Amino acid sequence: MSNTQLPPSPEGYPVIGHTIDFGDDPFGFVDRATTECGDVYCMELPGTDVYVLAGAEYLEQALVTDVDAFGKTDDFNRVFGNGVLSTEGEQWSRQRGILQPLFHPERVSGYADDMVAATQRRLATWEDGERLDIESEMQDLTIEILFATLFGRDLAPGEGDDLRDASDGLNKWFVPTSWLLPHWIPTPSRHKFSNSESRLRVEIRRLLAEYEYADKSGTVTLADQVGQSASDGQSGGSESETLLSKLSEAAEATGDEHLNPEEIEDQMLTMIFAGYETTASAIAFALYSLATEPDVRAAFHEELDTVLDGRPPTRDDVSRLDLTNRIVTETLRLYPPIHTIPRQTTREVDVGRYHLPPDEQVHLSVISVHRDEQYYDAPLEFRPDRWTDGFQEELDDHAFIPFGGGRRTCIGREFARLEATLALATIGQRFDLEWTGDETDIAIEPEMTTKTQNGLPMAVRER
Numbered sequence: 047m048s049n050t051q052l053p054p055s056p057e058g059y060p061v062i063g064h065t066i067d068f069g070d071d072p073f074g075f076v077d078r079a080t081t082e083c084g085d086v087y088c089m090e091l092p093g094t095d096v097y098v099l100a101g102a103e104y105l106e107q108a109l110v111t112d113v114d115a116f117g118k119t120d121d122f123n124r125v126f127g128n129g130v131l132s133t134e135g136e137q138w139s140r141q142r143g144i145l146q147p148l149f150h151p152e153r154v155s156g157y158a159d160d161m162v163a164a165t166q167r168r169l170a171t172w173e174d175g176e177r178l179d180i181e182s183e184m185q186d187l188t189i190e191i192l193f194a195t196l197f198g199r200d201l202a203p204g205e206g207d208d209l210r211d212a213s214d215g216l217n218k219w220f221v222p223t224s225w226l227l228p229h230w231i232p233t234p235s236r237h238k239f240s241n242s243e244s245r246l247r248v249e250i251r252r253l254l255a256e257y258e259y260a261d262k263s264g265t266v267t268l269a270d271q272v273g274q275s276a277s278d279g280q281s282g283g284s285e286s287e288t289l290l291s292k293l294s295e296a297a298e299a300t301g302d303e304h305l306n307p308e309e310i311e312d313q314m315l316t317m318i319f320a321g322y323e324t325t326a327s328a329i330a331f332a333l334y335s336l337a338t339e340p341d342v343r344a345a346f347h348e349e350l351d352t353v354l355d356g357r358p359p360t361r362d363d364v365s366r367l368d369l370t371n372r373i374v375t376e377t378l379r380l381y382p383p384i385h386t387i388p389r390q391t392t393r394e395v396d397v398g399r400y401h402l403p404p405d406e407q408v409h410l411s412v413i414s415v416h417r418d419e420q421y422y423d424a425p426l427e428f429r430p431d432r433w434t435d436g437f438q439e440e441l442d443d444h445a446f447i448p449f450g451g452g453r454r455t456c457i458g459r460e461f462a463r464l465e466a467t468l469a470l471a472t473i474g475q476r477f478d479l480e481w482t483g484d485e486t487d488i489a490i491e492p493e494m495t496t497k498t499q500n501g502l503p504m505a506v507r508e509r
């Protein structure tokens with residue numbers, strides 16, 4: 047260790063430090079903090095300090111070059127048990143090895159028709175001229191897609207609301223007022239979290255039991271049901287395989303690839319948390335940006351009309367929807383669904399000219415890097431056209447990291463990008479969305495996933 051100086055703190059209040067500033071406006075706070083202190087600073091919260099790294103080079107250090115000095119926080123384990131998002135070392139690498147092939151781009155692209163079909167089912171509930179909270183609609187949509195594709199499960203009307211409500215609660219652990227307090231303090235958010243976790247675990251166990259019963263009875267397996275419903279045009283996974291069926295198969299295998307039932311349950315819970323609100327956030331903010339940027343919207347509609355010519359999008363169309371892809375990329379930059387990646391120092395470590403002690407909480411501020419004018423001209427403007435002419439190839443590797451980086455990079459990124467592109471294309475082909483909120487400056491919730499405080503109200507008009 048060559049440095050002894052701890053990172054500076056932006057101006058704050060005595061005792062409560064930066065709790066109110068961050069809680070009221072998390073994006074505004076990180077912007078002010080980097081202006082006052084630079085790319086490494088200390089956020090003071092009651093009872094704890096959180097060191098924030100806000101420069102691309104420091105994110106690279108934490109995720110790649112010095113990755114062993116920045117471990118996962120205990121919260122992940124407490125919340126997701128032994129799911130792949132929280133485990134470390136040998137256990138993580140074994141789990142990642144089993145799961146990775148299930149998220150191979152080729153396999154993921156087999157989910158395309160189910161993603162489009164689920165979006166069409168949701169659009170069938172929209173009426174011309176109706177006002178909707180698009181953030182909430184996209185949360186319903188992504189939970190429906192996740193249950194259909196990964197678990198082979200069609201949600202009955204109303205059932206999705208219950209599961210969504212339970213899934214919403216998972217994020218409540220990560221509200222700063224809860225997140226950073228000792229885990230035994232019973233805050234209201236934690237209470238909601240515990241209820242949600244129990245409800246989701248009951249549902250997951252039911253799905254697992256259903257799968258095992260059907261499999262062992264030698265009659266109809268869940269995979270068969272899935273295959274059949276897919277051919278009926280209903281829902282359900284690629285080539286009769288769902289994450290659930292593949293994991294259950296892996297559980298029966300011996301040797302290194304053995305997964306026990308508790309681990310399977312933890313993996314399923316992890317996928318719901320990691321895959322639902324994140325993708326909903328990406329699609330909802332893309333629609334918000336389109337609703338408030340008429341020129342981009344007109345070009346987007348033109349692309350859909352030209353490429354799709356009135357038929358529903360398929361997986362083969364995705365690479366030809368150039369602007370739609372860039373809209374997804376620009377949304378992931380300006381509104382990264384995970385705006386902060388949490389870590390904990392495992393030992394003393396120097397970051398730039400500062401010193402971080404061991405066992406300290408660290409936030410990797412994705413939002414700060416994505417809005418840094420060092421990398422992006424007019425960073426607060428929504429400009430899908432910046433992603434042309436080899437811009438991404440020239441960009442610093444860690445200046446665009448919506449899916450994290452290094453060995454812990456998001457396993458579901460192909461899934462999420464495919465889902466976002468197809469959902470946007472399916473929606474944009476049929477509807478024009480008009481922003482009906484009072485102001486375009488939206489307030490963000492201080493949770494780990496980027497969500498608004500008041501929803502995203504829009505009028506939906508048939509095209």
Ligand code: HEM
Pocket residue numbers: 130131132142316317320321322324325328382383384387388447448449450451453454455456457458459461462463
């Ligand atoms: C736009 C949507 C998404 C975004 C922005 C996103 C973002 C991220 C980020 C930033 C990480 C790294 C977390 C860390 O290093 O601590 C991550 C990890 C992960 N994501 Fe995603 N994610 C998205 C969608 C999905 C989907 C759809 C799934 C699965 C269906 C998924 C499953 C996972 C898993 C399992 C991990 C943990 C990987 C590991 O530690 O080995 N994500 N995601």
